[in-house]
Amino acid sequence: MTSDNLVELEDVEFHYDVQPVLKGINMHFARGKIVSIMGLSGCGKTTTLRLIGGQLKPARGQVRVAGQPVHELDQAQLYGLRRRMGMLFQFGALFTDLSVFDNVAFQLREHTKLSEPMIKDLVLMKLNAVGLRGASRLTPAELSGGMARRVALARAIALDPMLIMYDEPFAGLDPISLGIIGNLIRRLNDALGATSVVVTHDVQESLKIVDYVYFMSEGVVVAEGTPAAILESQEAYVRQFVHGQVDGPVPFRYPGAPYRHDLGLEAALG
Amino acid sequence: MANPASRTLRHIGHTVIDGVWRLGYAARFFVFVLLRSAVSFRRIALTIREIYFAGVLSLIIILVSGLFVGMVLGLQGFDTLQRYGSAEAVGTLVALSLVRELGPVVAALLFASRAGSAMTAEIGLMKATEQITALEMMAVDPIARIVGPRFWAGVVSMPLLAALFSGMGILGGYLITVVLLGVDAGAFWSQMQASVDLREDVLNGVIKSIVFGVAVTAIALFEGYDAPPTAEGVSGATTRTVVTSSLAVLALDFVLTAFMFRGV
Numbered sequence: 001m002t003s004d005n006l007v008e009l010e011d012v013e014f015h016y017d018v019q020p021v022l023k024g025i026n027m028h029f030a031r032g033k034i035v036s037i038m039g040l041s042g043c044g045k046t047t048t049l050r051l052i053g054g055q056l057k058p059a060r061g062q063v064r065v066a067g068q069p070v071h072e073l074d075q076a077q078l079y080g081l082r083r084r085m086g087m088l089f090q091f092g093a094l095f096t097d098l099s100v101f102d103n104v105a106f107q108l109r110e111h112t113k114l115s116e117p118m119i120k121d122l123v124l125m126k127l128n129a130v131g132l133r134g135a136s137r138l139t140p141a142e143l144s145g146g147m148a149r150r151v152a153l154a155r156a157i158a159l160d161p162m163l164i165m166y167d168e169p170f171a172g173l174d175p176i177s178l179g180i181i182g183n184l185i186r187r188l189n190d191a192l193g194a195t196s197v198v199v200t201h202d203v204q205e206s207l208k209i210v211d212y213v214y215f216m217s218e219g220v221v222v223a224e225g226t227p228a229a230i231l232e233s234q235e236a237y238v239r240q241f242v243h244g245q246v247d248g249p250v251p252f253r254y255p256g257a258p259y260r261h262d263l264g265l266e267a268a269l270g
Numbered sequence: 271m272a273n274p275a276s277r278t279l280r281h282i283g284h285t286v287i288d289g290v291w292r293l294g295y296a297a298r299f300f301v302f303v304l305l306r307s308a309v310s311f312r313r314i315a316l317t318i319r320e321i322y323f324a325g326v327l328s329l330i331i332i333l334v335s336g337l338f339v340g341m342v343l344g345l346q347g348f349d350t351l352q353r354y355g356s357a358e359a360v361g362t363l364v365a366l367s368l369v370r371e372l373g374p375v376v377a378a379l380l381f382a383s384r385a386g387s388a389m390t391a392e393i394g395l396m397k398a399t400e401q402i403t404a405l406e407m408m409a410v411d412p413i414a415r416i417v418g419p420r421f422w423a424g425v426v427s428m429p430l431l432a433a434l435f436s437g438m439g440i441l442g443g444y445l446i447t448v449v450l451l452g453v454d455a456g457a458f459w460s461q462m463q464a465s466v467d468l469r470e471d472v473l474n475g476v477i478k479s480i481v482f483g484v485a486v487t488a489i490a491l492f493e494g495y496d497a498p499p500t501a502e503g504v505s506g507a508t509t510r511t512v513v514t515s516s517l518a519v520l521a522l523d524f525v526l527t528a529f530m531f532r533g534v
Contacts (some may be wrong), residue, residue: 079411
């Protein structure tokens with residue numbers, strides 16, 4: 001492992017039962033950078049994120065975070081590593097029985113022996129960073145989708161992690177919330193000196209904030225590069241994805257029998 | 271294409287293997303809960319909070335049901351016993367029926383319906399909304415933090431609820447037989463006091479309710495933890511909790527009663 005990379009995936013294969021999901025992928029996530037993994041639903045990008053977080057183990061290959069092989073760690077070692085990771089889930093995954101304040105304070109209370117006044121200061125600082133200090137007493141049920149995502153982001157950075165993982169951070173957000181979340185991802189990553197992995201299929205928003213992009217399709221990396229290089233790419237799959245073209249390497253029509261056959265015209269016409 | 275007989279055999283085999291696998295998974299889950307219970311005692315506030323949700327919030331249904339069951343026992347007991355001229359023994363009948371059998375069993379069935387189903391739905395929804403995964407990613411063991419306190423809350427609450435159920439039942443029996451039907455109060459209480467044995471009757475009832483508490487809570491928690499993370503999955507798991515817990519309580523009641531039976 002080179003010291004420049006916080007996360008490295010080498011020749012990683014993974015399958016659910018007999019269904020192959022990842023077919024020998026290689027990825028490197030440089031320290032201090034925001035790297036995006038893009039691709040269609042089901043292409044294996046969330047699986048990649050789970051492998052990095054140690055929720056899944058690869059069938060073959062190496063997944064290393066800060067030099068440690070994640071898939072070979074026991075539970076105590078894995079939990080030790082996860083204390084230095086933060087994760088933002090697609091819909092926030094806030095604890096519904098706790099207030100906004102208690103959600104952000106959760107890890108501080110679980111993993112540190114800080115006094116309550118100090119926890120209060122830290123929580124308000126994190127909430128202030130995402131612009132929701134005034135909402136600390138609300139419950140998750142009282143938050144909009146965008147606000148819930150921001151609270152979850154404040155919770156993810158509560159312990160100042162070295163690695164922040166985002167699973168579809170832009171899904172289902174209005175344009176204003178989209179801009180706010182994108183801005184926060186960039187700003188918090190730079191302020192904390194962390195490394196971020198953003199799994200998304202929101203091209204326009206993510207290309208504004210990331211430093212490097214991996215494009216995945218059917219379990220393999222089909223393209224990679226800086227946002228500028230991706231926008232200029234002549235690769236057919238990347239062009240179709242980036243420009244939202246209806247037909248291309250990803251066909252519009254789901255494979256099936258010929259239309260004439262389904263309508264019964266072949267038999268009628270002989 | 272397999273023939274119908276082969277398909278049927280395959281289906282039976284698949285169901286049996288799946289059932290055995292699930293039973294093994296449930297046993298492993300139960301062992302993990304016990305092994306990681308230290309948090310439940312070290313951070314007792316977590317367990318007390320769950321005792322409130324599982325036990326205190328079940329009080330109304332337990333107390334009201336206990337009262338009605340005791341009143342019915344009083345009516346039926348009085349009707350039968352007065353034919354033999356021993357209506358005063360109705361206190362004994364009510365107390366023994368409740369302390370030995372109805373208290374632990376009916377309270378456990380009500381507990382499964384009220385608190386067990388709530389535990390399954392809550393944990394199932396936590397799983398469906400990725401809260402359980404979020405805990406794991408925050409390096410917090412969900413079995414120790416979420417399941418353990420709920421398990422011990424159920425085990426502690428169940429005997430207390432059963433005792434309250436029996437107490438309310440005896441009060442209901444008293445109201446019907448003594449206040450309404452005119453059985454002598456002194457005879458009601460003294461016959462009860464003379465017949466109900468602390469060790470043979472009350473203690474055995476408490477043992478039953480603890481065993482039922484372990485069974486119902488473990489089933490409820492396992493079903494929630496194992497629920498598919500969908501609306502249909504959580505609903506199915508909640509139904510299975512009530513059905514499986516009820517059958518388990520009735521089957522365990524038979525086994526325990528057989529062991530505690532003093533013979534003739």
